Amino acid sequence: xxxxxxxxxxxxxxxxxxxxxxxxxxxxxxxxxxxxxxxxxxxxxxxxxxxxxxxxxxxxxxxxxxxxxxxxxxxxxxxxxxxxxxxxxxxxxxxxxxxxxxxxxxxxxxxxxxxxxxxxxxxxxxxxxxxxxxxxxxxxxxxxxxxxxxxxxxxxxxxxxxxxxxxxxxxxxxxxxxxxxxxxxxxxxxxxxxxxxxxxxxxxxxxxx
Amino acid sequence: xxxxxxxxxxxxxxxxxxxxxxxxxxxxxxxxxxxxxxxxxxxxxxxxxxxxxxxxxxxxxxxxxxxxxxxxxxxxxxxxxxxxxxxxxxxxxxxxxxxxxxxxxxxxxxxxxxxxxxxxxxxxxxxxxxxxxxxxxxxxxxxxxxxxxxxxxxxxxxxxxxxxxxxxxxxxxxxxxxxxxxxxxxxxxxxxxxxxxxxxxxxxxxxxx
DNA sequence: TAAATAGTGTCTGTGAGACACTATACA
DNA sequence: TGTATAGTGTCTCACAGACACTATTTA
Numbered sequence: 001x002x003x004x005x006x007x008x009x010x011x012x013x014x015x016x017x018x019x020x021x022x023x024x025x026x027x028x029x030x031x032x033x034x035x036x037x038x039x040x041x042x043x044x045x046x047x048x049x050x051x052x053x054x055x056x057x058x059x060x061x062x063x064x065x066x067x068x069x070x071x072x073x074x075x076x077x078x079x080x081x082x083x084x085x086x087x088x089x090x091x092x093x094x095x096x097x098x099x100x101x102x103x104x105x106x107x108x109x110x111x112x113x114x115x116x117x118x119x120x121x122x123x124x125x126x127x128x129x130x131x132x133x134x135x136x137x138x139x140x141x142x143x144x145x146x147x148x149x150x151x152x153x154x155x156x157x158x159x160x161x162x163x164x165x166x167x168x169x170x171x172x173x174x175x176x177x178x179x180x181x182x183x184x185x186x187x188x189x190x191x192x193x194x195x196x197x198x199x200x201x202x203x204x205x206x207x208x209x
Numbered sequence: 210x211x212x213x214x215x216x217x218x219x220x221x222x223x224x225x226x227x228x229x230x231x232x233x234x235x236x237x238x239x240x241x242x243x244x245x246x247x248x249x250x251x252x253x254x255x256x257x258x259x260x261x262x263x264x265x266x267x268x269x270x271x272x273x274x275x276x277x278x279x280x281x282x283x284x285x286x287x288x289x290x291x292x293x294x295x296x297x298x299x300x301x302x303x304x305x306x307x308x309x310x311x312x313x314x315x316x317x318x319x320x321x322x323x324x325x326x327x328x329x330x331x332x333x334x335x336x337x338x339x340x341x342x343x344x345x346x347x348x349x350x351x352x353x354x355x356x357x358x359x360x361x362x363x364x365x366x367x368x369x370x371x372x373x374x375x376x377x378x379x380x381x382x383x384x385x386x387x388x389x390x391x392x393x394x395x396x397x398x399x400x401x402x403x404x405x406x407x408x409x410x411x412x413x414x415x416x417x418x
Numbered sequence: 419t420a421a422a423t424a425g426t427g428t429c430t431g432t433g434a435g436a437c438a439c440t441a442t443a444c445a
Numbered sequence: 446t447g448t449a450t451a452g453t454g455t456c457t458c459a460c461a462g463a464c465a466c467t468a469t470t471t472a
Contacts, residue, residue: 006256006259006260008215047215049297050215051215051298053289078262078284081261082260088258091217091256154451155451156450170435171434171436171437172452172453173436174435174436191442191451197443197449197450198445198449200443200451200452201443202451380464382427382462383463387460406421406422406470406471407421407423407469407471407472408423408471409468409469411424
């Protein structure tokens with residue numbers, strides 16, 4: 001294939017809340033083709049002619065990570081360093097994608113967002129540059145937040161996700177007030193099933209349909 | 210030229226503070242080539258192979274608007290609607306660029322950001338989608354703000370710019386406190402030359418080198 | 419002095435953060 | 446009852462907004 005103009009790739013930061021580990025994990029996979037064959041990398045595909053960014057992101061999540069479905073996606077930034085791909089100058093549009101925590105998610109390697117191993121290309125830079133942008137979306141971008149936590153979640157899980165993304169754990173009262181103000185999010189009167197270790201069962205929050 | 214893959218164009222929102230009109234104006238120019246020849250449009254160029262987004266934005270500002278220089282640039286968002294260009298699917302990366310208010314700026318048509326005429330392609334949509342992103346940068350992004358106001362400016366100009374972008378005029382005391390907290394920005398002991406219409410001369414603010 | 423513009427001191431309300439205290443579970 | 450977890454009431458502080466009052470200029 002003769003490369004005539006700038007190529008565009010879409011690289012995906014696939015995020016999933018691992019309730020058991022109380023962490024937000026990033027989906028990566030070993031590359032099958034050169035360059036960097038065998039090395040871990042963000043799932044990425046070349047943008048097809050006329051393809052939407054979101055569709056390319058879904059294609060990457062499905063094809064490279066083997067995920068059956070993705071909750072929601074959104075745009076982050078575009079990386080334009082000409083030497084970022086050894087095959088030649090390539091633009092990379094970074095997108096986030098959230099995976100429902102309840103859905104099965106075998107296939108990808110899931111690594112905590114705070115302990116991402118060395119990746120192919122400039123992918124470590126992409127992750128670190130996008131980290132603050134992702135953090136900023138929590139509780140502000142409803143699609144992102146509901147994609148990450150699922151349609152229904154407990155206060156405890158909300159605390160865990162916030163701690164995983166921002167680095168420190170908010171006080172329950174304060175996070176509760178933040179959540180009350182998120183449009184479309186409501187505190188229910190239900191309580192989650194009791195924990196293994198005992199303790200008061202947390203209350204449940206739910207997104208409007 | 211045979212189009213093999215997705216083309217990438219860079220469209221620039223060139224912004225300039227017009228102190229006399231107390232407005233922030235957007236630089237546009239009639240298109241010279243088809244499609245939309247003769248219609249007003251944002252300056253845009255096709256991204257060259259290996260070209261940086263910033264360089265393409267400068268090329269657009271220089272070539273299409275005839276501006277001698279640009280103060281600073283930055284990325285906004287990428288538009289991916291496949292039908293946005295009748296020639297075929299084209300990605301458009303939107304960038305802002307600021308033009309020093311003191312520099313001569315003949316050439317482009319300058320229109321107030323609040324009264325943008327119908328433009329070619331989806332450029333009106335680009336402007337309206339990017340408007341909140343631009344507004345958000347004022348006083349938060351030092352490169353953007355200093356590019357728009359210049360190295361030295363008065364409190365009155367700061368009030369005007371803020372009013373032009375946000376829609377309402379802050380109280381001087383409040384804006385002063387906001388500016389005190391902007392890193393690299395200092396209130397000087399100088400006062401500007403007196404106004405034509407009389408009134409107390411405004412004090413001068415300056416960016417650190 | 420009047421009109422026009424700029425700047426200051428201070429009050430208020432909102433929201434984030436902090437923390438002691440209360441509630442509900444299991445062993 | 447003790448331990449572990451969750452939730453509540455309330456205090457404090459920072460900051461945005463509001464506004465009356467003061468300051469400095471031209472005519």
